[in-house]
Amino acid sequence: MLVRIARAEVARRGPRLRIAGPELDDLAYQAAADALVAITGKIGQFRGESRFTTWACKFVIFEVSAKIGRHFWRHPAVRLDAEDWERLPGRFGADPAHQAEWGDLFAALRRAVDSELTPRQRKIFVAIVLNDIPLDTVVMHLGSSRNAIYQVMFEARRKLRAALVADGYLGHDIAGCS
């Protein structure tokens, strides 16, 4: 079952990855094998809140995720610190035909990145947003955890939005989100 789930998951993610053929199949088998080790090690933690198979499948999915992150980590084209700010509007689907409209917004965002973020927040923001590096790959690069990198980005997003709201580029929120 673990191999079947792993193969289905790499097939589901495959079209969006630059991995194909036997490499994708290898990845699935490795993920299933490592998931079996994880399941065996954590079996005492299963509390019966779901079916056992669902709980076990979760580890297969996690292993596929981790292996894909590691794959891109080894990719020589991955650079965390390259800074090409011209790419920023494109990351958010901004239409070049309306540059006059959003030019000021992205200039303000760049100023906020420089003035509001800590060096670590800035480094991670540049890697994920500007350089489009998957979060899990940044985790591998920095020897960190997904939760730690997510929390850095969470705080960076909060600070940047607050700066853009203060400068009148984005609107205030009515609900609890900020």
Next chain:
Amino acid sequence: MNGWSALDRFLRTDPRDVGCDQAMEMLHVYAELVAAGEPAEERYPGIAAHLQACGPCGEDFAGLLAAVRGEAH
């Protein structure tokens, strides 16, 4: 969606967001609720908020949900 609204949506943070560790800890329970058509978002709003904001965890959830639905058929 234009650049303005996409950026606005990306920068929004939800204080209910539980983070990756807590969301992944309960992902199997959450996925089964969703697969069964139960109101998972109401029972676990912090997990729902996280899965909407975190690409990698959202992707893991989509994979697990597909597996749960596949196993059920």
